[in-house]
Amino acid sequence: MTFVRPSFRHPSQPTNALGYTRKDYEGAISTLCAGCGHDSISNAIIQACFEIPLEPHKVVKMSGIGCSSKTPAYYLGRSHGFNSVHGRMPSIATGANMANRDLVYLGVSGDGDTASIGMGQFIHVLRRDLNLTYVVMNNGCYGLTKGQDSATADRGSKSKKGIPNPFESIDLCEMAIQLGAGFVARGFSGDKQQLVPLLKAALLHQGIALIDVISPCVTFNNTSGSTKSYQYVRDHIEATGTFDFIPLRQEIVVEYDEGATQAVTMHDGSVITLHKSVSGIDVTSRRHALDLLEAEREQGRLLTGILFLDPESEDTHAILKTSLTPLNQLSREDLCPGAAALDEVNGHFR
Amino acid sequence: MSRIEKINDFVVRFANVNGTGSASANNLFAMAIYRMGVPVTPKNIFPSNIQGLPTWYEVRVSGRGWLARRGGIDLTVAVNGQTLVQDYNEVLPGGYFLYDSTKRLPDDCRRDDLTIIAIPLTQLCNDAFTDPRLRQLLKNIIYIGALARLLAIDHAVLTAAISSQFAKKPQLAESNLLALEIGSTYVRDHFDGACGLRVEPLPARGETILMDGNSALALGAIYAGATVAGWYPITPSTTIVEAFERYANRYRIEPETGRKRFAVIQAEDELAAIGIAIGASWNGARGFTATSGPGLSLMAEFLGLAYYAEIPVVLMDVQRAGPSTGMPTRTQQSDILDAAYASHGDTRHVLLFPGDPKECFEMAVDAFDLADRLQTPIIVMSDLDLGMNDHLSAPLVWDDNRRYDRGKVLDAAALDALKTQWGRYLDVDGDAICYRTYPGTHPGKGAYFTRGTSHNEYSAYTEDNTIYRRGMERLARKWETAKRLMPAAQATIRDAAAAIGAVFYGTTTPAAAEAIDILAAEGLAINMLRLKAFPFGPEVAVFIDRHERILVIEQNRDGQMRLLLLNEGNFPPAKLQSVVNFDGLPITAATIVNQIRSLLSRPATAGDGNANRGERP
Numbered sequence: 002m003t004f005v006r007p008s009f010r011h012p013s014q015p016t017n018a019l020g021y022t023r024k025d026y027e028g029a030i031s032t033l034c035a036g037c038g039h040d041s042i043s044n045a046i047i048q049a050c051f052e053i054p055l056e057p058h059k060v061v062k063m064s065g066i067g068c069s070s071k072t073p074a075y076y077l078g079r080s081h082g083f084n085s086v087h088g089r090m091p092s093i094a095t096g097a098n099m100a101n102r103d104l105v106y107l108g109v110s111g112d113g114d115t116a117s118i119g120m121g122q123f124i125h126v127l128r129r130d131l132n133l134t135y136v137v138m139n140n141g142c143y144g145l146t147k148g149q150d151s152a153t154a155d156r157g158s159k160s161k162k163g164i165p166n167p168f169e170s171i172d173l174c175e176m177a178i179q180l181g182a183g184f185v186a187r188g189f190s191g192d193k194q195q196l197v198p199l200l201k202a203a204l205l206h207q208g209i210a211l212i213d214v215i216s217p218c219v220t221f222n223n224t225s226g227s228t229k230s231y232q233y234v235r236d237h238i239e240a241t242g243t244f245d246f247i248p249l250r251q252e253i254v255v256e257y258d259e260g261a262t263q264a265v266t267m268h269d270g271s272v273i274t275l276h277k278s279v280s281g282i283d284v285t286s287r288r289h290a291l292d293l294l295e296a297e298r299e300q301g302r303l304l305t306g307i308l309f310l311d312p313e314s315e316d317t318h319a320i321l322k323t324s325l326t327p328l329n330q331l332s333r334e335d336l337c338p339g340a341a342a343l344d345e346v347n348g349h350f351r
Numbered sequence: 352m353s354r355i356e357k358i359n360d361f362v363v364r365f366a367n368v369n370g371t372g373s374a375s376a377n378n379l380f381a382m383a384i385y386r387m388g389v390p391v392t393p394k395n396i397f398p399s400n401i402q403g404l405p406t407w408y409e410v411r412v413s414g415r416g417w418l419a420r421r422g423g424i425d426l427t428v429a430v431n432g433q434t435l436v437q438d439y440n441e442v443l444p445g446g447y448f449l450y451d452s453t454k455r456l457p458d459d460c461r462r463d464d465l466t467i468i469a470i471p472l473t474q475l476c477n478d479a480f481t482d483p484r485l486r487q488l489l490k491n492i493i494y495i496g497a498l499a500r501l502l503a504i505d506h507a508v509l510t511a512a513i514s515s516q517f518a519k520k521p522q523l524a525e526s527n528l529l530a531l532e533i534g535s536t537y538v539r540d541h542f543d544g545a546c547g548l549r550v551e552p553l554p555a556r557g558e559t560i561l562m563d564g565n566s567a568l569a570l571g572a573i574y575a576g577a578t579v580a581g582w583y584p585i586t587p588s589t590t591i592v593e594a595f596e597r598y599a600n601r602y603r604i605e606p607e608t609g610r611k612r613f614a615v616i617q618a619e620d621e622l623a624a625i626g627i628a629i630g631a632s633w634n635g636a637r638g639f640t641a642t643s644g645p646g647l648s649l650m651a652e653f654l655g656l657a658y659y660a661e662i663p664v665v666l667m668d669v670q671r672a673g674p675s676t677g678m679p680t681r682t683q684q685s686d687i688l689d690a691a692y693a694s695h696g697d698t699r700h701v702l703l704f705p706g707d708p709k710e711c712f713e714m715a716v717d718a719f720d721l722a723d724r725l726q727t728p729i730i731v732m733s734d735l736d737l738g739m740n741d742h743l744s745a746p747l748v749w750d751d752n753r754r755y756d757r758g759k760v761l762d763a764a765a766l767d768a769l770k771t772q773w774g775r776y777l778d779v780d781g782d783a784i785c786y787r788t789y790p791g792t793h794p795g796k797g798a799y800f801t802r803g804t805s806h807n808e809y810s811a812y813t814e815d816n817t818i819y820r821r822g823m824e825r826l827a828r829k830w831e832t833a834k835r836l837m838p839a840a841q842a843t844i845r846d847a848a849a850a851i852g853a854v855f856y857g858t859t860t861p862a863a864a865e866a867i868d869i870l871a872a873e874g875l876a877i878n879m880l881r882l883k884a885f886p887f888g889p890e891v892a893v894f895i896d897r898h899e900r901i902l903v904i905e906q907n908r909d910g911q912m913r914l915l916l917l918n919e920g921n922f923p924p925a926k927l928q929s930v931v932n933f934d935g936l937p938i939t940a941a942t943i944v945n946q947i948r949s950l951l952s953r954p955a956t957a958g959d960g961n962a963n964r965g966e967r968p
Contacts (some may be wrong), residue, residue: 002449029811061634074800081790082800083633086656092581092623093682095639096630097790099579104791125506125619194871204439251758274722308883317616324610327788328578329635331612333755336576338602340749346598347746351386 004042015190017054026051028078032071037139039069040188043076045193046107046136049076049200059064060105065090065119069138070220071113077107088119091126094133101327102318105135105204113143116152116171119169123173124306129181130208132316137211138190140218141229148221159226172298173307177211178290183314184210185290188304189234195306200310202307205271208257208314214302239297241282241306265312284310322333352465355445356547359389359810361425363498363548366438366489368431370402374489377408379516380498383508385561388553390416392526392861394740394937399586399679403877405434405699412555418743422939426501427752428494429471433781436460446642447546448492449501468542470497475533478528489530496534501546506535509759560708560746564737567708568667569594570747571715572639576755579638580615583626586679587735589595615686623668624652633801635760635789637719639665640787643735644673644686646754647693652956654728655694658802658826661776661785663722663729663758665866667715670734671937681935682735684857685907690730691885691915697823701729701833702885704856705737708744714883716753717838723758725833734906736858736937759786766796774808775799783829804871830886837884842894846876849949854891854896854928855905856912859938863904866943875951877902892920895927902947904930906938910961929961 014022026047030041046176057079064070073082083092083293090108098106115123126133141154142346150158154166177185177242184206188196196214203210215234217223223230226238244287265285266272283289297304324331356363363380374395381393392411398404411421424449429438433452436457442448444464450456452469463512476490492513499509510528517524532940538545569591572580582592596615603612618624624640631638640923642650647668657664670676670686675712690702703718706710713731718729759780766773766788775797776785788797805819806812813819845867855863860881867877895901895916902911917924929947932938 024882031551056794058794075359079563079795081788081798081799083630084804085432086652086803089622089626089653092626093633094617095618095623095628096579096581096627096632096636097634098630099616099627100631100634100636101789102637122623125623175718214520288683311438315453318614321614322610323614324605324612325608328612328614328631331578333576335435335612336573336578336603338598341752342572342602343570343747347560348560350566 006178013121016053019054019056021054021057023047023051023238025079026055026077028076029074031075033068033220034220038074038220041190041193042196042214042216045103045196048197049204052197053107053201053204055204060107060184063090063094063106065110065114067114068109068111069115072109072270088114091122091124093118093237095126095129098131098133098317100329104321105203108133109136109138112137112141112151112153114138116173119313124176125181127177127209129180129317130181130183130314131209132318132322134203134210137213138216139213139215141227142218142222144218144221155228158228159224160222161224172294173211173213175291178287178309182211183208183311185309186212186307188212188214189238190214191231192236196238198330199307204258208316234255237301239302240303241284241304241308243342264327265310284308285312315331317350354466354547357425358549358551359412360850361412361548362421363410363426363428364424364768365407365408365428366431366434367408368407369398369400369404372488373408373491376495379512380495381410381442382512382561383499384412384505384550386508387505387550388555389414389550390418390743392418392419392420392743394736396936397680398482403498405431412550413838417861417865418936420939422941426805427612428498429492434648447812448549449497454820466545468501468545470494470537475537477531477884479529481955485526489526489894492527492530493534496531497538500535501542503549505552512790516630524679536703540807553565556961558746560744562708562744563739564705564708564711564733565590565669565739566594567747568715568731568733569598569714573598574749575719576638577637577639577719578613579627579631580639581618581624581640582622583618583642585646587671587739588641588667590645591667591669596911622651622653625650625664629653629657629662629664634723639667641667641669643669643671645676647686647689654700655696655698657728658694658698658700660801660803661726663726665718665729665731667723667731667733670732671736678935680735683906683933683935684734684859685911686732687911687915690732699830701727701731703731703881705731705733706857706881707742708745711737714745720756721836724756724836726758726787732857734858759784761786761788761797762794766793773797775810776806777808778825782832784832834886834888838886839882839885839888840891841881842890843879845871845878849876849878851902852878852880852894853884853902853904854880859904859906862943863938864940865945869940869944871946874949882912887919889952895922896918902928903927903929903931904943905934908933908963913960924960927960929965
């Protein structure tokens with residue numbers, strides 16, 4: 002791969018409603034393996050932020066440790082980022098979000114970072130319903146340490162080492178739905194058409210939004226026996242449907258056949274319209290979503306798209322009833338009770 | 352038999368069953384003596400249990416103002432059958448034993464050097480009250496009434512305390528006052544003049560409060576403007592965050608909306624608790640966490656990140672007896688080395704050592720300023736004794752003119768005014784502290800990627816050995832800057848010619864001062880140095896160098912502060928000798944006096960530093 006990206010851009014490249022070009026959302030050059038699924042996800046993130054559009058400096062990107070967690074360096078170069086420690090992105094994101102509720106928080110993690118070392122933090126950030134887009138770049142293996150099976154590797158799946166994984170795999174989407182996450186989706190790094198709108202909807206969702214993105218590891222887990230190879234995923238993918246995400250600010254009028262679509266209005270007024278390909282699906286029913294995931298799994302199919310959406314979910318700030326002014330912008334006068342109040346406190350200890 | 356006859360100088364111990372409401376009755380006793388102007392030191396010696404196990408409450412009364420635990424019991428109030436015989440045997444010769452005589456004293460209680468005060472507490476209580484739940488609580492008040500009469504405690508002080516405690520529940524106040532009266536009357540009728548111990552009111556010696564250290568730390572966080580607390584419950588630190596939330600709900604509610612100007616997140620574990628505090632501080636709020644030994648161990652990885660990525664964070668460590676789960680409800684100063692060098696790689700952390708509630712408050716506030724100024728973790732080292740027991744202290748003081756020091760932070764205007772390219776880890780001022788930015792500050796400038804991986808001055812990843820080394824050397828220089836900002840150790844030179852100096856810190860202070868006073872009366876002069884912070888300032892070496900022999904007094908087995916001093920300073924190891932107590936109970940002056948006498952009976956020789964570690968000549 003090339004290590005030099007030309008800085009030249011077409012002079013008439015399009016700008017978004019905020020006046021930014023796509024380049025304003027790019028980051029440093031990737032150092033991941035050529036063909037890595039993660040790079041496609043990085044590109045989808047750039048595209049989603051450009052299209053919504055978000056102000057680049059109002060996005061905070063966070064990660065843990067691993068191949069996936071290196072990616073924040075490769076997108077949103079104008080955003081602050083935090084590459085934390087292994088499996089601990091959710092706690093850093095929680096603290097940061099508590100400090101300033103006005104920014105958009107995008108956390109990326111891997112399957113090792115989330116489903117093993119970070120499992121505790123993962124499930125508890127779901128419970129708290131932190132306003133965070135949580136993207137798992139899921140390749141079923143530990144890339145940086147050369148291809149060990151991860152906890153999301155399917156039983157029987159074979160990585161480059163050729164030994165079938167003997168253990169049960171963890172389905173992060175099913176867990177997330179059970180734990181009350183308000184937005185749960187699955188994507189495939191090879192399907193940008195689907196991934197970009199998923200990201201856009203997730204970024205504007207109030208509360209936790211999990212996107213489990215199957216992202217093949219071209220170096221260690223793209224073999225004929227792997228269930229997370231490009232070929233396998235393409236052969237077994239089943240989408241809940243194609244869908245449009247219409248942010249509040251954009252007036253787009255589209256018509257769909259009656260009965261074949263489901264429109265869900267989100268907190269900020271944005272609308273997700275799902276064109277159902279699986280009949281009878283209701284993405285706002287938790288039980289339904291779990292049934293569907295299990296049914297598809299029995300058929301050996303990987304269900305993608307929006308799996309569950311609770312448009313009424315409340316984020317941590319709403320639950321805690323914190324000030325609408327970001328806590329990091331409160332003044333000393335707002336925070337310090339002063340000498341007279343302290344005298345009163347002293348009085349209670351006499 | 353010679354009775355102990357003392358005025359304002361004795362120890363009363365209550366032996367109770369935990370979960371029976373004895374704590375509030377016993378507090379009432381201590382508070383009444385405090386309100387008579389007599390210095391008092393209560394120590395709760397409690398089990399890691401909610402109901403049914405033995406718990407003791409020891410109150411030292413000292414007109415001279417000695418605030419350490421004394422050791423030795425002059426009067427025991429025994430209302431726990433499980434420990435009755437043990438409690439009986441532990442009273443000093445000539446002392447007093449008050450017990451519930453509804454049940455007969457066991458046959459093996461045959462001492463002839465005690466005054467036995469037999470009061471049928473259960474019987475008296477059951478005769479007067481019918482509600483079974485209230486009976487349990489009021490039995491405690493009956494013995495307080497009895498004690499008040501025995502010790503000549505001002506009855507009006509007690510009744511006033513009860514009336515104000517139950518101001519909103521007049522019926523309960525009435526029952527409590529009756530219980531008090533029952534105890535008092537019984538003593539008048541059966542044991543008048545039976546006790547040689549007495550409390551006499553003293554004129555007030557300046558303003559004081561009787562407060563626990565954890566409340567003071569919580570108030571410090573409130574006054575410092577901390578807004579985000581990430582925590583995981585662990586004894587003995589739990590009440591810090593609980594008190595923070597309580598005070599925040601009083602002082603931090605937005606008047607117009609009722610919304611909260613703070614966020615308390617009870618995390619899934621200590622790993623997340625400190626992660627939340629770090630994330631908040633990174634994003635420009637003041638974040639903190641509170642924990643104890645096991646939590647500190649778990650937080651080590653994140654402390655290393657905060658050290659290396661230079662993120663402010665305040666950690667309050669309320670130490671308890673280790674190792675491992677150890678004795679969760681007993682005190683020690685045994686996290687010193689763990690805290691000083693927490694995390695892998697070359698790391699070191701700033702520690703503050705408060706000695707009383709006032710200092711807890713001040714050091715908590717300072718910790719937030721220091722964290723922002725130095726962009727590194729600041730660990731406030733309290734302990735269970737300080738945190739959970741009430742201590743006589745000067746009142747907390749706040750100066751309304753005080754401004755927060757948020758350290759080197761660039762806002763949008765400052766970024767625009769920069770003439771050269773900004774780098775997160777560029778040392779432009781020569782003090783090794785760099786300028787940071789908060790997320791969302793500027794549309795085009797000041798963004799960077801915070802990382803625990805090796806980075807250059809612009810926070811980009813690097814494996815260049817020269818750049819890595821340069822960063823590590825700058826952090827070492829920042830440590831030198833930190834030394835200049837620390838509160839200085841407090842030296843007390845009692846005798847300019849003294850050959851011996853004692854070094855101590857935190858809750859060891861009152862016992863050490865008392866011991867040194869006792870030894871001075873015997874003609875042995877010892878100078879004192881109370882450490883307040885790590886890194887040590889130059890005054891520490893000055894003090895150590897001027898003496899021939901240094902006694903490091905602390906509450907852990909291995910003499911951790913002695914080791915820290917040896918590791919950081921250029922001192923001959925044999926010159927620094929350990930005086931330690933590590934049984935989980937607060938150190939006493941007697942323990943210190945005995946160990947010092949024993950140490951001084953031998954010359955200081957190599958390898959004699961800490962006998963408990965197996966260092967022997």
